[in-house]
Each structure stands twice: as structure tokens, then as C-alpha cells.
Amino acid sequence: MSCLGATLLLAALNGCRQEMYDQPKYKPLGKSDFFPDSRNERPLPDGTVPRGFLRADSRFYRGTSPDGKSLVTELPIVVTPRILARGRERYDIYCAPCHDRTGGGAGMVVRRGYRPPPSFHIDRLRDAPVGHFYDVVTNGFGAMPDYAAQIDVPDRWAIVAYIRALQLSQNAKLSDAPPEERARLEALPVVPPSAPRPTPPPRPFPFSESKPQDAPPHPALSPHAARGDGAPQ
Numbered sequence: 296m297s298c299l300g301a302t303l304l305l306a307a308l309n310g311c312r313q314e315m316y317d318q319p320k321y322k323p324l325g326k327s328d329f330f331p332d333s334r335n336e337r338p339l340p341d342g343t344v345p346r347g348f349l350r351a352d353s354r355f356y357r358g359t360s361p362d363g364k365s366l367v368t369e370l371p372i373v374v375t376p377r378i379l380a381r382g383r384e385r386y387d388i389y390c391a392p393c394h395d396r397t398g399g400g401a402g403m404v405v406r407r408g409y410r411p412p413p414s415f416h417i418d419r420l421r422d423a424p425v426g427h428f429y430d431v432v433t434n435g436f437g438a439m440p441d442y443a444a445q446i447d448v449p450d451r452w453a454i455v456a457y458i459r460a461l462q463l464s465q466n467a468k469l470s471d472a473p474p475e476e477r478a479r480l481e482a483l484p485v486v487p488p489s490a491p492r493p494t495p496p497p498r499p500f501p502f503s504e505s506k507p508q509d510a511p512p513h514p515a516l517s518p519h520a521a522r523g524d525g526a527p528q
């Protein structure tokens with residue numbers, strides 16, 4: 296092929312590329328002469344649902360009846376020992392700091408001055424539908440922030456199931472136990488219920504953990520620790 300031929304071919308190829316590069320197309324957030332609002336980024340049509348976010352099951356996702364008018368009274372999940380264990384773990388992480396591990400409402404944050412929540416063992420909350428607990432975790436309640444971002448939907452229900460178990464743990468009758476357990480329980484010695492421990496008064500903020508002046512430093516902070524022999528240098 297002659298040199299001229301090759302040059303012409305290259306020029307033709309280049310021209311071809313150039314045409315595709317310059318073809319009419321929209322760039323992100325560009326201007327449009329076609330749409331009346333001059334935006335080439337089109338707004339989503341009303342009611343668009345991203346894949347995986349339909350959440351049509353209102354009992355599960357919102358804790359309400361389909362019309363949204365009443366809270367569910369039965370857990371929309373099957374409760375298994377695994378679910379309860381998961382609920383307990385999540386409860387101890389996210390709720391116990393304020394509600395304490397028994398649900399009495401004297402968690403560590405409260406002992407240090409946060410507004411005390413009601414005990415889960417009062418009649419009003421014993422009678423409250425499970426949907427109420429789900430709603431409180433999802434949307435918050437009064438001084439309590441919501442935990443929707445931290446706890447996903449199945450875990451919220453696992454926590455609610457565990458709270459029901461906590462409530463039963465403080466309010467069970469002998470007749471609630473299965474017959475084979477009853478005999479064993481009846482044979483146990485009767486122990487008078489211990490007096491509830493008083494909640495220590497809240498401490499002012501900021502907290503001052505007073506440390507004795509002559510307290511020895513933690514071994515890891517000692518200058519000898521790095522040498523590993525503890526010998527004076």
C-alpha cells in the first residue's frame with residue numbers, strides 16, 4: 296500500500312471516531328432543548344419503587360394493618376430460640392444501655408442522668424400491642440431517638456420478641472409453664488422476692504471519675520513494659 300493510501304485510511308478512521316465522539320447525546324445534568332423544563336435529567340415518575348424496596352407487607356415493615364390504622368398484635372415473624380437469642384443480643388447492645396437488661400428502665404445511661412424510660416413491666420406496656428414496640432424502635436418516642444438506621448427490620452422484630460420474653464420473665468404464673476416443668480418448679484424451695492435495688496441518684500454532667508492520686512499506673516503504661524523484663528532501666 297502506498298504511503299498516500301495509508302494516510303487516507305488513517306484520516307478516514309479518525310473522521311469516523313470523531314463523528315461518534317461528537318454525536319448528539321446528553322451529558323449528566325446537561326441542558327435539554329426537548330423537555331419543557333430544559334433538564335436532561337428526568338425526575339422519577341411518581342410511585343417509582345427501587346428494586347428491593349417495595350415493602351408492601353405493612354405488618355412486617357410498619358407494624359400496622361394494611362390500612363395503617365391499627366398496630367399489629369401478633370409478631371409477623373416465626374419466633375424460634377435462634378430469633379430470641381438474636382433479639383437478646385441486639386437488645387443488650389441497643390436498648391439495655393437505657394432500659395437495662397431486665398427492661399426495668401435503670402440502664403447505665405439513665406443512672407448517669409438521662410431521662411428514665413418507663414419499665415417494660417408496667418400494665419400499660421404489658422398490654423401494648425407488639426406493633427407499638429416496633430413503632431417506638433422505628434420512629435422513636437418522646438425523648439427516645441429512633442433506631443431505624445442502626446437496626447434492620449428483622450432485628451427489630453427479634454428485639455420485640457425478646458422484650459415479650461422479658462415481660463413474661465417478670466410476670467409468669469405457674470400455669471404458664473408446661474405440665475412437665477410444673478412439677479419440677481413446685482418442688483423448688485420458695486424464696487421470698489428480693490427487694491428491688493434502689494436506683495443510684497443521677498450524677499451531674501460532665502462526670503468526674505475521681506481517681507486516687509497515688510494509684511499506680513496501669514502496667515501497660517509503665518516505661519519498663521516495652522522491654523518486657525520489668526527491670527528498672
Ligand code: HEC
Pocket residue numbers: 386389390391392393394404409410411412413427428431432436437438439440442446454
Ligand atoms: C438513649 C436511651 C435509650 C435507648 C438506647 C433506648 N431507649 Fe427506649 N426509651 C428511652 C426513653 C427516655 C423513653 C421514654 C421516652 C419518653 O417518654 O419521652 C423510652 C421509651 C421506650 C418505650 C416506651 C414507650 C411508651 O409507650 O411509653 C419503649 C417500648 C422503648 N423505649 C423501647 C426501646 C427499645 C426496644 C430500644 C432498643 C432498640 C430502646 N428503647 C432504646 C430511652 C432509650
